[in-house]
Amino acid sequence: MHYAALASGSKGNCHALTDGERTLLIDAGISLRQIRQRLDALGFQAGEVQGLALTHEHSDHIGALGVILRRTDWAILATRETRRAAEKAQDVVIPTERWIELEAGRALDWEGWRVLPFALPHDAADPVAFRVETGGCACAVVTDLGQPTALVADHLQDLDLLVLEANHDVDMLREGDYPPQLKARILSRVGHLSNAAMADLLARVLSPRLKRLVLAHLSEANNHPDLARFAAEEVLRGTAVALHVAHQREPLSLTAISD
Ligand SMILES: [Zn+2]
Numbered sequence: 001m002h003y004a005a006l007a008s009g010s011k012g013n014c015h016a017l018t019d020g021e022r023t024l025l026i027d028a029g030i031s032l033r034q035i036r037q038r039l040d041a042l043g044f045q046a047g048e049v050q051g052l053a054l055t056h057e058h059s060d061h062i063g064a065l066g067v068i069l070r071r072t073d074w075a076i077l078a079t080r081e082t083r084r085a086a087e088k089a090q091d092v093v094i095p096t097e098r099w100i101e102l103e104a105g106r107a108l109d110w111e112g113w114r115v116l117p118f119a120l121p122h123d124a125a126d127p128v129a130f131r132v133e134t135g136g137c138a139c140a141v142v143t144d145l146g147q148p149t150a151l152v153a154d155h156l157q158d159l160d161l162l163v164l165e166a167n168h169d170v171d172m173l174r175e176g177d178y179p180p181q182l183k184a185r186i187l188s189r190v191g192h193l194s195n196a197a198m199a200d201l202l203a204r205v206l207s208p209r210l211k212r213l214v215l216a217h218l219s220e221a222n223n224h225p226d227l228a229r230f231a232a233e234e235v236l237r238g239t240a241v242a243l244h245v246a247h248q249r250e251p252l253s254l255t256a257i258s259d
């Protein structure tokens, strides 16, 4: 399996997984044009995208949904609540024949992918993260969570690749320019994961199988990639896990993540 973060951050998120023939996207918060350009630049074939899995309805995750519905035939994988909330948020209709229903906690075997959505605490209708397995390789994409829960940790055991939110440095956020209400939302139990909370969760799910860690959804205003890295490196010290940081503007591509 190959993984790419096409974009990651509060201005738009899109992750791609491919087994060489088929590509599955997680979220589409950048334009379809950018998605296609970045897939092409990375050697992923945009024409091979089969499906788009949605984590939740915030615009940095589904901003391109309307254009995607009009211009592609990709299947849309979403829970019932997220489908409804996404339709409302973007003023679109996801036709039933293109909708693959997901349910948090229930694995779906679809077109060679095993997709397991699981619930996390975030201020959306029915937010999920995804554990995806194919060809003996397991990865998870986990962003937009206010706190690490036992349920989340349970789903992150025995992964080859983990993409994990490191949204903010708590001091930078507290001392920064955001309005108090927004600061409170981000810091809340249904907001975003801090570097310190990321490190706590990472320590709970670190296994000998883990080969790569990608830090994602970094705030450009309230974090610095070095701070996120340092927090993760403390936990990864003495392991062989390769550490990467996903960016808003530059795609990150990782070749084969299984052996
Ligand atoms: Zn987000």
Ligand SMILES: [Zn+2]
Pocket (backbone or CB within 6 Å): 056, 058, 122, 124, 144
């Ligand atoms: Zn969100």
